Amino acid sequence: MxxxxxxxxxxxxxxxxxxxxxxxxxxxxxxxxxxxxxxxxxxxxxxxxxxxxTSTTTGKDTEPxxxxxxxxxxxxxxxxxxxxxxxxxxxxxxxxxxxxxxxxxxxxxxxxxxxxxxxxxxxxxxxxxxxxxxxxxxxxxxxxxxxxxxxxxxxxxxxxxxxxxxxxxxxxxxxxxxxxxxxxxxxxxxxxxxxxxxxxxxxxxxxxxxxxxxxxxxxxxxxxxxxxxxxxxxxxxxxxxxxxxxxxxxxxxxxxxxxxxxxxxxxxxxxxxxxxxxxxxxxxxxxxxxxxxxxxxxxxxxxxxxxxxxLLSKRFRPIPLSVWPIVLERANRMQGYHPSNNIVYHLLRHGPALGKRDWGNDKCMTAATTLNGKKRKSNEL
CATH class of the missing domain: 3.80.10.10 (Ribonuclease Inhibitor)
Known part of the structure; x- marks a missing residue:
């Protein structure tokens, strides 16, 4: 209806x-x-x-x-x-x-x-x-x-x-x-x-x-x-x-x-x-x-x-190398808790631009960074 x-x-x-x-x-x-x-x-x-x-209060009584x-x-x-x-x-x-x-x-x-x-x-x-x-x-x-x-x-x-x-x-x-x-x-x-x-x-x-x-x-x-x-x-x-x-x-x-x-x-x-x-x-x-x-x-x-x-994770299919300039540009503009160069350096170090690559399909083969709970200095990442 x-x-x-x-x-x-x-x-x-x-x-x-x-x-x-x-x-x-x-x-x-x-x-x-x-x-x-x-x-x-x-x-x-x-x-x-x-x-x-709101409830109405009269003296000690509150009207529900x-x-x-x-x-x-x-x-x-x-x-x-x-x-x-x-x-x-x-x-x-x-x-x-x-x-x-x-x-x-x-x-x-x-x-x-x-x-x-x-x-x-x-x-x-x-x-x-x-x-x-x-x-x-x-x-x-x-x-x-x-x-x-x-x-x-x-x-x-x-x-x-x-x-x-x-x-x-x-x-x-x-x-x-x-x-x-x-x-x-x-x-x-x-x-x-x-x-x-x-x-x-x-x-x-x-x-x-x-x-x-x-x-x-x-x-x-x-x-x-x-x-x-x-x-x-x-x-x-x-x-x-x-x-x-x-x-x-x-x-x-x-x-x-x-x-x-x-x-x-x-x-x-x-x-x-x-x-x-x-x-x-x-x-x-x-x-x-x-x-x-x-x-x-x-x-x-x-x-x-x-x-x-x-993007560096093994959980997902790696993205083509041609996309990485866009990723790095975005990371460089990011305003976080730390200077953006920490993030850019990490992506460069572990990503396909400087990391290990599969030249056959031009895709990133690097593994994701793993942490064991120990403290690491910012300049090490």
């Missing part, structure tokens, strides 16, 4: 939704924060911060925020691309009509137990963000029907949510029914009480099944050591794993307060080894230089990775 709506019908549907989500806030004198965005033709393309309000049900009128907004809602209790089956929806944000929906199966129709939905308490204790099963999900962000505020997430996250991601294994690019789990063993499983089990997963953000969790993560790494990273960013900020392992003095060199070597193994890993999060675990050798390795160290 094809739905045909006019801008007038969309305006009416938006008015119905606004009247439901903000009725309690208005009655208590709290001005609604929600707003609508339209395209040049007057079509509603975004509904933002529906139901957002009431939760609301999204009305079926949401299905009339078929040009909708962005939907951000607060304190919502349920979504109707008509949500499946929003085939243009790209971004969905659920904030503090502590009474929302599941998502309607009709969300499987949202083939354009790429960005899902869940923030705060939620009754969806098994997060991935509620989202597994999404076929093209690229970015999944989850930040929990409730202890039970964190426990359920940590206990089930890996198994849920590996479930054969998950439809977004070939599309997920960013996994962001903040404040989920993840341990180093959980992250080790993400590296060893999840990454091989998610070939486009290039950015893993796990800030403010409970990772105290990188040793289990290093032990879970294969000696040679498969070419299907293309990790580019790993955010560990806010985890105990990066703070001297939580890391024993004797363990600091071990964690420094672990972090360097991790960056060396994943040759495309170029970012460890803003502020990483302030951690004692991050050494100058690690920062240099990040620069080498960004400069193109992966």
């Amino acid at each position: 094809e739905f045909i709506t006019t801008t007038q019908q969309q305006e009416y549907a938006a008015a119905v939704i606004f009247s439901v989500c903000n009725i309690d806030a208005t009655s208590r004198g709290n001005l609604p924060e929600a707003y609508v965005e339209r395209d040049g033709d007057g079509n509603v393309i975004a509904l933002v911060d529906l139901g957002q309000e 925020i009431s939760h609301w049900d999204m009305p079926p009128a949401i299905g009339e907004l078929q040009n909708l691309q962005k939907l951000a809602i607060y304190n919502c209790r349920s979504l109707p089956p008509s949500i499946g009509n929003l085939t243009q929806l790209k971004e969905l944000s659920l904030h503090f929906c502590s009474q929302m137990r599941s998502l309607p199966p009709e969300m499987a129709n949202l083939y354009n939905l790429q960005d899902v963000r869940i923030h705060g308490d939620t009754a969806m204790n098994r997060l991935i099963p509620c989202l597994q029907m999404l076929p093209n999900l690229r970015f999944l962000y989850y930040r929990s505020m409730n202890g039970m949510d964190k426990f359920m997430l940590r206990e089930n996250l890996i198994d849920d991601l590996l479930d054969p029914s998950v439809r977004f294994k070939k599309s997920l690019e960013i996994l962001d789990i903040e404040g989920g009480d993840l341990l180093e063993e959980d992250v080790a499983k993400i590296f060893s089990k999840v990454l091989p099944q998610y070939p486009k997963l290039q950015r893993i953000f796990i800030p403010n969790n409970l990772i105290r050591s990188l040793t289990p993560i290093i032990k879970a790494q294969p000696k040679v990273i498969p070419p299907t794993i293309r990790l580019r960013q790993l955010n560990l900020l806010g985890n105990p392992v990066l703070h001297r307060t939580f890391v024993e003095r004797d363990d600091v060199p071990i964690e420094q070597a672990n972090l360097l080894r991790l960056v060396a193994l994943h040759e495309e890993l170029v970012n460890l999060g803003r502020g990483i230089t302030e951690s004692e675990v991050c050494t100058t050798e690690t920062l240099l390795m990040l620069d080498l990775n960004e400069g193109g160290r992966v």
Whole structure:
């Protein structure tokens, strides 16, 4: 069945939704924060911060925020691309009509137990963000029907949510029914009480099944050591794993307060080894230089990775010699933690320009640089 709506019908549907989500806030004198965005033709393309309000405090009593049900009128907004809602209790089956929806944000929906199966129709939905308490204790099963999900962000505020997430996250991601294994690019789990063993499983089990997963953000969790993560790494990273960013900020392992003095060199070597193994890993999060675990050798390795160290890897077919001037020019313009001549010298020394070449096919035959965890001076690379 094809739905045909006019801008007038969309305006009416938006008015119905606004009247439901903000009725309690208005009655208590709290001005609604929600707003609508339209395209040049007057079509509603975004509904933002529906139901957002703060609790009302009278003396010692705090009036709780009431939760609301999204009305079926949401299905009339078929040009909708962005939907951000607060304190919502349920979504109707008509949500499946929003085939243009790209971004969905659920904030503090502590009474929302599941998502309607009709969300499987949202083939354009790429960005899902869940923030705060939620009754969806098994997060991935509620989202597994999404076929093209690229970015999944989850930040929990409730202890039970964190426990359920940590206990089930890996198994849920590996479930054969998950439809977004070939599309997920960013996994962001903040404040989920993840341990180093959980992250080790993400590296060893999840990454091989998610070939486009290039950015893993796990800030403010409970990772105290990188040793289990290093032990879970294969000696040679498969070419299907293309990790580019790993955010560990806010985890105990990066703070001297939580890391024993004797363990600091071990964690420094672990972090360097991790960056060396994943040759495309170029970012460890803003502020990483302030951690004692991050050494100058690690920062240099990040620069080498960004400069193109992966091009020297045995994991991939070497590129023709004729391409190397472009690679070297790009590396020379790069602004990293160290002067660019470190990266250029490394590529010249180990690349096909001055390294061993197969004259038959004019391709690089050099092996990737390997690190054994020992410190190396910058001018030796």
